[in-house]
Amino acid sequence: MDMAFMRRLHGWLFAVLVLLGAGAIGYLTARHDRVADWTFNSRVSMSPETRAVLAKFDGPVDIVSYASPQGDLRQTIAAALQRYQRAKPDLHLSFVDPQQDPAAMRNLGITVDGELILHYRDRQQRLDTLTERSLTDALERLVRGGDRIVAFVTGDGERRADGPGNPDLGTFVSQLEKSGLRAVPLNFSQVTGVPEHTDLVVLAGPQASLAPGATKALLDYLAGGGNLLWLADPGNLDASLQPIADALALRVLPGELIDPSSAALGLKDPRIIALGDYPPSIITRGFTLTTLFPEVAPLAQTRKSDWKLEPFLRSSPQASTQSLDKSAAAVLKGPLDFGFALSRLSPSPDKSEQRVVVIGNGDFLSNSYLGNGGNRALGERIFNWLLGDDQLISMPPRGAPDRMLNVSQGELGLLSAGFILILPLILLAIGGLIAWRRRRV
Numbered sequence: 001m002d003m004a005f006m007r008r009l010h011g012w013l014f015a016v017l018v019l020l021g022a023g024a025i026g027y028l029t030a031r032h033d034r035v036a037d038w039t040f041n042s043r044v045s046m047s048p049e050t051r052a053v054l055a056k057f058d059g060p061v062d063i064v065s066y067a068s069p070q071g072d073l074r075q076t077i078a079a080a081l082q083r084y085q086r087a088k089p090d091l092h093l094s095f096v097d098p099q100q101d102p103a104a105m106r107n108l109g110i111t112v113d114g115e116l117i118l119h120y121r122d123r124q125q126r127l128d129t130l131t132e133r134s135l136t137d138a139l140e141r142l143v144r145g146g147d148r149i150v151a152f153v154t155g156d157g158e159r160r161a162d163g164p165g166n167p168d169l170g171t172f173v174s175q176l177e178k179s180g181l182r183a184v185p186l187n188f189s190q191v192t193g194v195p196e197h198t199d200l201v202v203l204a205g206p207q208a209s210l211a212p213g214a215t216k217a218l219l220d221y222l223a224g225g226g227n228l229l230w231l232a233d234p235g236n237l238d239a240s241l242q243p244i245a246d247a248l249a250l251r252v253l254p255g256e257l258i259d260p261s262s263a264a265l266g267l268k269d270p271r272i273i274a275l276g277d278y279p280p281s282i283i284t285r286g287f288t289l290t291t292l293f294p295e296v297a298p299l300a301q302t303r304k305s306d307w308k309l310e311p312f313l314r315s316s317p318q319a320s321t322q323s324l325d326k327s328a329a330a331v332l333k334g335p336l337d338f339g340f341a342l343s344r345l346s347p348s349p350d351k352s353e354q355r356v357v358v359i360g361n362g363d364f365l366s367n368s369y370l371g372n373g374g375n376r377a378l379g380e381r382i383f384n385w386l387l388g389d390d391q392l393i394s395m396p397p398r399g400a401p402d403r404m405l406n407v408s409q410g411e412l413g414l415l416s417a418g419f420i421l422i423l424p425l426i427l428l429a430i431g432g433l434i435a436w437r438r439r440r441v
Contacts, residue, residue: 050136051087056143056391057120060090066098066105067114077114080130118142140392141180148199148387150176151186156214157207159231159362161185166368169204172379181383188214194221200386201226203244205233205362210240222247225348227355227386231362234297235324248342249305250358255321257296257336257360271295273315273338273361281312283341283357283385286394289374297360298336306344313339313359341385355386 063081067073074095085091098105098113108117112128118138123145125138141147152161152169160168161183173183186194186201188210194201194217201221210218222228222244230244234256237245245251258270265274273293278284293313298321301309319334338360346354363369365379384392 047132047136050084050132050139052394053136053139053143054084054088054091057088057139059121060092061088061139061142062119063091063093064096064117064119065093065114066096066108066110066117068099069095069097073114077116077130084135137178143392144180144387144389147180147182149197150181150183150200150202150383150387151194151198152183152202152204153188153206153214153218154185155187155189156210157205159204159366161202161204164367167363167366169365169367171367172365172370172376175376176380176383181387188217191217193217194226199227200229200383202229202231204229204231206238206241209238212240215240215243218244219247222354222356223347225346225351225354228357229382229386230356230358231365232297232299232358232360233362234295234360246302248356248358249301249303249307249309250340251300251302252360253298253300253321253332253336255298255323255332257298257315257319257334257338258322259316259319259334261316261318265290267292269294273319275313275315279311279314279337281310281341282390282393283381284312284378287374287378287381289377291364291374291378292369292372293338293361294363294369295361296338298332298338299340299358299360300337301340307342307356308344310341310343311337311339312341313337353388355388357382357386 065074065077067077077095078093081091081093085093098110109126114128114130116127116130116138118125118127120142123142125141127134127138150161152158152173154160160170161173162168163170173181177183186198192213198221201218203218218228232241232252237252256271257273259273260270262270262272262274267274271294273296274290275293276288276290278287296315298315315334315336315338317334319336321332321336340358342356342358344354346352348354359382364372364375370376370379381393384390
């Protein structure tokens with residue numbers, strides 16, 4: 001058997017093996033779907049927050065897309081939802097042609113081609129723009145079970161829930177509203193009490209004294225089992241707020257906290273309290289992000305009461321108080337608490353537990369400081385606990401990976417030389433080596 005025949009036989013065998021291998025790969029890929037994300041921090045995969053939201057569902061989720069079969073819109077939607085279906089196999093997607101029954105589409109309120117309606121148990125959410133952020137927010141609203149009414153006390157110089165100013169809470173509240181919270185103003189010059197179906201009242205640092213009617217309305221709300229978030233500012237407690245503090249068995253201590261150890265984090269103002277460790281509580285369980293609190297009022301419990309009290313914000317031992325008016329007031333040494341979570345059996349027969357959070361600072365959620373460290377994530381945990389959404393408390397913090405590549409001028413020159421000169425020379429050398437070896441055969 002001559003050598004030429006053997007070479008041809010080997011060539012045919014190699015070709016057959018390649019075809020068999022390609023067929024085997026095609027068969028396996030048709031039967032088994034395996035996706036791997038090799039990017040840094042898996043940045044093109046679903047975010048940890050999205051996976052955490054999907055894990056909260058204990059039943060199937062049905063998504064109906066009202067997309068026209070013309071074009072590739074349906075394929076785009078199906079491809080976008082494949083990642084969700086891999087993480088949650090009982091997430092089902094179906095399509096309805098909106099052109100087949102225009103009257104039914106009008107009754108459903110379908111106005112956008114490709115609009116989605118998400119169904120979970122007896123709840124539903126609508127979505128007309130499909131991105132991971134918008135879909136995750138819609139899924140979170142499904143878990144929450146409907147919009148929660150959060151009333152922000154106004155009319156006495158409080159931080160505005162819709163305000164763009166530095167001390168206001170507009171940025172934080174607008175993000176909460178995307179996940180199923182509805183912020184409404186509560187002005188006691190216009191109403192005599194907290195409206196029914198209010199899930200939470202927020203008292204965010206009033207600068208003026210509350211009217212007697214407002215104080216009474218808040219006390220009645222607490223007595224009836226209402227949930228409250230009170231953001232207190234440093235300074236002597238206004239007489240109109242003292243009855244609320246007494247009802248909660250708390251006291252706002254005089255002065256404000258200073259912590260010289262904050263300088264180790266590059267903070268020049270010792271009045272900015274930086275926290276990285278937290279007392280054990282349901283709000284801060286597993287929470288490790290650093291938070292910043294400027295101008296903090298320390299708090300203390302005054303007596304035993306029917307409230308179960310848990311401190312969840314506490315200064316370092318190096319912290320102390322200083323007087324606001326430079327008087328010779330007594331100095332309190334750290335560690336000092338400035339955030340309490342209170343709970344008790346609800347006086348209302350419609351609720352099982354009543355919850356209150358009091359924090360000696362409101363700036364940490366303001367437009368100026370919200371983006372610092374874990375301030376926003378901590379605020380979301382506080383609101384979820386106050387609203388009874390315990391399953392959402394441990395959600396990973398929202399955030400986007402850094403997609404910027406910083407390259408110096410020298411590194412840019414080196415990269416340019418590599419692609420323009422070095423890489424072509426390497427390819428030319430490889431080609432010359434192959435040609436030289438072929439001539440020798």
